[in-house]
Amino acid sequence: GCSCLMDDSLTGLCVGQSSWMTDETLPKPFLNAWPSWIMPPKSNVTLQCHTSTKNVNFVLRKGRSILESLQSLASTEGVAEFHLNDLKTRNAGPYTCKYYRRELPQISSQPSDILLLLVTGEFPKPSLQAPQRGVVTAGETVTLQCQRPDNIFMPIKFALLKAGAAEPIRVQDPAGKETDFSLRSVTVSDAGNYSCVYFQIGAPFLTSQPSNFLEIQVRGSFPEWLHQVTFPPTVPRRGDYTTGNLIRLGLAAIIVVIMGAFLVEAWCSQKEPPRGSV
Known part of the structure; x- marks a missing residue:
């Protein structure tokens, strides 16, 4: 050979x-x-x-x-x-x-x-923030802002990472000292812990420590077709009462009892003899 x-x-x-x-x-x-x-x-x-x-x-x-x-x-x-x-x-x-x-x-x-x-690990970690705190609804847009420290001035790029994902979610150029990662029409599968890093775009390609994790929770929404489903109106059977009717009947009964009490009191007062009579 x-x-x-x-x-x-x-x-x-x-x-x-x-x-x-x-x-x-x-x-x-x-x-x-x-x-x-x-x-x-x-x-x-x-x-x-x-x-x-x-x-x-x-x-x-x-x-x-x-x-x-x-x-x-x-x-x-x-x-x-x-x-x-x-x-x-x-x-x-x-x-x-x-x-x-x-x-x-x-x-x-x-x-x-x-x-x-x-x-990773050569530069101080950036910060990752999201204006939408708490739970977001599926279909909405979530914006994650990654910001480098003030004392970093070299040409860099930002990368958005998600725990459990093999590849970075996005890689973007900065706008000043930060960049906005927009996750459009999020689904329940987008929920998780996110972090970001920044790195040199030239040799020796040094990279920062990852930012602290930021948790994104996504609440599922009803499918669009479910909103379009109509149900036939129900016809009440004889003897059925709605809640409103039951309330009205209860109030009427109370009024009848009160009026009856007044009538009894008036009748009793007429039966009593006048004071001072023999």
């Missing part, structure tokens, strides 16, 4: 063979991070490179530096996994992957789209 020497531009030279050629017809691979591309320090992340092309070797690159070359699993899966353990700040940065055929000529694919890996 021959040994391949690779330089920083990912052009490989096999001793005694021609250099790699990039084939535009090979589909470029897809690179993703599991469980997420924003991770706390000392955690583990797996970068997965996927392609539909079989019998290939994969190369992972951070910036212009080649990190690792890995043969695809059983050469039939078309996927390679690169494990980064005990993450540190220096692991943050832009990653790409590409693959090349094992048979001659060794043709390589285009690189994947860039995946930016971030490691």
